[in-house]
Amino acid sequence: MGILAGRNTRIICQGFTGEQASFHCEQAIACGTSIVGGVAVGYGGKSHLDRPVFDTVAEAVAETSPDASVIFMPATVAADAIMEAADAGIKLIVCVTENIPVRDIVHTRRALQGSGTRLIGPNTPGLITPGEAKIGLLPASLFKPGRIGIISRSSTLLLEAGMQTTALGLGQSTCVGIGGDRVTGMDYVDCLRLFLADNETDGIILIGEIGGALEENAAAFLAKTPIEKPVVAYIAGLYAPSGRRLGHAGARIAAGHGDAASKIAALREAGVVIAESPDAIGSTMQRVLQDSLRARR
Amino acid sequence: MRIHEYQAKSILRTYGVPTPRGGVAFTPDEAVSVAERLGGSFWVVKAQIHAGDRARGGGVITAHSPDEVRKAAETMIGMRLVTPQTQAEGNTVLRVYVEEGVAISRELYFALLIDPLTSGASLIAAPERGITLEEIATRAPGRILRAAIDPAVGLMPFQVRRICYSLGLDTRQMRKAVDIINAVYKCYDELDALTIEINPLVMTDRGELMVLDARMRFDDNALFRQKGIAALRDRSEDNPAERQAADAGLTYIRLSGNIGCLANGAGLAMSTVDCVRAAGGEPANFLDIGRAPSRERMAEALRLIEADPHVDCVCAILQGGLARTETVAENLTSIIRERLFSLPIVVRLAGENAAAGENILHDYGPAIHVAATIDEAASKAVSIARERA
Numbered sequence: 001m002g003i004l005a006g007r008n009t010r011i012i013c014q015g016f017t018g019e020q021a022s023f024h025c026e027q028a029i030a031c032g033t034s035i036v037g038g039v040a041v042g043y044g045g046k047s048h049l050d051r052p053v054f055d056t057v058a059e060a061v062a063e064t065s066p067d068a069s070v071i072f073m074p075a076t077v078a079a080d081a082i083m084e085a086a087d088a089g090i091k092l093i094v095c096v097t098e099n100i101p102v103r104d105i106v107h108t109r110r111a112l113q114g115s116g117t118r119l120i121g122p123n124t125p126g127l128i129t130p131g132e133a134k135i136g137l138l139p140a141s142l143f144k145p146g147r148i149g150i151i152s153r154s155s156t157l158l159l160e161a162g163m164q165t166t167a168l169g170l171g172q173s174t175c176v177g178i179g180g181d182r183v184t185g186m187d188y189v190d191c192l193r194l195f196l197a198d199n200e201t202d203g204i205i206l207i208g209e210i211g212g213a214l215e216e217n218a219a220a221f222l223a224k225t226p227i228e229k230p231v232v233a234y235i236a237g238l239y240a241p242s243g244r245r246l247g248h249a250g251a252r253i254a255a256g257h258g259d260a261a262s263k264i265a266a267l268r269e270a271g272v273v274i275a276e277s278p279d280a281i282g283s284t285m286q287r288v289l290q291d292s293l294r295a296r297r
Numbered sequence: 298m299r300i301h302e303y304q305a306k307s308i309l310r311t312y313g314v315p316t317p318r319g320g321v322a323f324t325p326d327e328a329v330s331v332a333e334r335l336g337g338s339f340w341v342v343k344a345q346i347h348a349g350d351r352a353r354g355g356g357v358i359t360a361h362s363p364d365e366v367r368k369a370a371e372t373m374i375g376m377r378l379v380t381p382q383t384q385a386e387g388n389t390v391l392r393v394y395v396e397e398g399v400a401i402s403r404e405l406y407f408a409l410l411i412d413p414l415t416s417g418a419s420l421i422a423a424p425e426r427g428i429t430l431e432e433i434a435t436r437a438p439g440r441i442l443r444a445a446i447d448p449a450v451g452l453m454p455f456q457v458r459r460i461c462y463s464l465g466l467d468t469r470q471m472r473k474a475v476d477i478i479n480a481v482y483k484c485y486d487e488l489d490a491l492t493i494e495i496n497p498l499v500m501t502d503r504g505e506l507m508v509l510d511a512r513m514r515f516d517d518n519a520l521f522r523q524k525g526i527a528a529l530r531d532r533s534e535d536n537p538a539e540r541q542a543a544d545a546g547l548t549y550i551r552l553s554g555n556i557g558c559l560a561n562g563a564g565l566a567m568s569t570v571d572c573v574r575a576a577g578g579e580p581a582n583f584l585d586i587g588r589a590p591s592r593e594r595m596a597e598a599l600r601l602i603e604a605d606p607h608v609d610c611v612c613a614i615l616q617g618g619l620a621r622t623e624t625v626a627e628n629l630t631s632i633i634r635e636r637l638f639s640l641p642i643v644v645r646l647a648g649e650n651a652a653a654g655e656n657i658l659h660d661y662g663p664a665i666h667v668a669a670t671i672d673e674a675a676s677k678a679v680s681i682a683r684e685r686a
Contacts, residue, residue: 075518076522099517100518101489102518103519106411106416106418106448107448139618139649142648154563154565155562156560156564156565156618157568158564159616160616182413182491183411210567213414236564236567236571237567237570237571239570276575278572279671
């Protein structure tokens with residue numbers, strides 16, 4: 001497996017019986033993901049997609065021993081769902097839900113501190129370890145098993161990088177969408193640590209965008225970490241107007257923070273190779289990998 | 298969501314925060330009667346728009362008689378106020394706030410915001426006022442004071458004490474400031490605010506502390522539980538095209554160029570604007586139609602672009618994957634077939650079954666230019682626009 005989830009990861013879905021959840025869980029099951037059950041309040045004891053449904057996460061944990069939960073719940077109750085999963089001892093939570101109030105996620109992050117539970121998202125397409133596990137929305141057919149790790153705030157740019165690395169035959173170890181909101185769970189640094197330690201990942205693609213300081217934090221981390229694997233980055237929003245929110249809640253240049261040029265400069269300074277165009281993410285990774293192989297010989 | 302200064306001050310007063318007395322006026326007559334009711338020897342007339350830095354555009358005038366209040370209100374009401382924080386065309390002033398004048402001995406800057414460095418709320422302070430935090434950060438970065446707030450316990454008095462002493466307040470002033478800032482934090486937390494700027498907090502010549510200007514921004518995603526805040530929304534402040542887009546589930550931001558940009562996904566939409574610029578073109582807009590747009594939403598998006606008279610050509614970067622590729626292509630061709638849209642359009646379509654999707658576009662004929670990559674689509678759109686110009 002790559003990072004976070006693989007063939008043996010047992011997954012439940014919160015909000016299991018909803019339309020979107022059903023569609024994506026069915027897709028996940030079809031590509032071999034181990035979805036072992038689901039939670040939907042009021043549906044306990046029933047069966048859905050040939051899997052058992054429970055009223056509470058605690059029951060689902062007792063009966064199915066899951067490692068991860070994917071949350072498809074409305075924004076008004078998503079923070080509660082995350083806390084329920086963490087309280088039941090689930091160690092990996094992927095929250096797909098969009099439009100969750102910032103305050104809820106700030107509080108949830110604080111509550112998860114020290115629990116050993118990892119949160120991916122919210123507002124994320126989730127993650128995929130091609131050929132093994134798909135947790136969330138990413139379409140398995142566009143990915144293929146390989147040795148490139150991808151981390152992205154944007155789901156559509158993650159797909160672009162996925163399609164490019166698939167077409168070039170590089171494939172992916174794991175792809176993680178960390179989400180487009182102002183405040184999210186796992187960030188680039190958390191994912192970089194895992195990818196750098198993963199012996200099935202040869203190169204890492206980091207896709208960033210304007211707003212916040214996550215890319216700057218990643219650059220600071222990489223600057224003081226001996227990078228034994230090539231890291232390629234693409235940053236969107238070079239010509240974004242200041243002070244305007246560009247689709248993602250987190251994509252906003254404000255208070256002297258978050259313009260693309262300074263993110264690119266910080267990453268370059270840290271030894272990251274910048275892909276100049278969204279079309280060139282895969283080819284830049286391929287070139288950098290070849291260069292590093294040549295240098296090693 | 299933003300609110301006006303007078304609304305922000307009225308909220309702060311309910312939390313016990315001292316502000317100058319004032320009243321809102323929609324006509325010059327009302328402005329004069331507010332001034333007369335307030336009494337005193339001078340007044341400040343302030344244009345109420347959602348952008349800051351109003352003084353620089355003539356949106357803040359000090360008046361020394363009711364007659365001067367009337368003149369100031371007459372000048373302001375109905376004017377298009379342009380400040381460094383508005384768009385080029387400015388915002389129309391529909392109301393003014395008339396406030397008693399205050400003699401100031403010192404100004405301080407405070408803000409509560411979601412801090413990108415900590416992914417939580419922080420209190421920020423500086424020993425002088427600024428138009429924006431950015432400006433303070435550029436002018437005196439070393440003088441910005443910061444306290445990260447632990448959401449489990451909230452802003453603690455010791456954090457405010459430390460900042461106040463660093464700002465040079467004496468103990469008596471510090472105690473007053475702690476009360477004020479703690480009240481502002483309570484408001485921030487209870488009302489799901491994203492940013493509250495107190496700019497400035499002033500010390501009067503009589504040693505009193507009060508909030509002279511306040512700007513608040515609230516979390517749109519929390520308005521379902523903040524009905525009182527939601528009711529303060531002033532839709533006259535929105536750009537009409539951007540409002541129409543938001544109602545249709547689109548994120549549209551007007552820019553100044555002639556290449557209409559469109560993509561299904563926020564990251565992809567940012568990249569589209571970047572690639573058009575890199576190809577030597579000027580984007581007319583940013584437009585994210587959502588990852589899996591319905592036909593209606595796509596039609597509304599194209600209508601918005603076409604309604605901009607500056608647009609010569611459209612660059613559409615579409616992706617199947619989170620949407621079905623063939624459906625995206627079918628929706629687009631059916632919109633063009635029904636003549637709901639008639640500008641030249643370059644389309645890049647990628648995703649599962651991209652070839653089938655491209656065939657649907659090719660079959661439609663020469664009205665749709667198909668490109669294989671984002672860069673190619675941007676270059677084609679730029680050259681088509683040049684031919685038309």
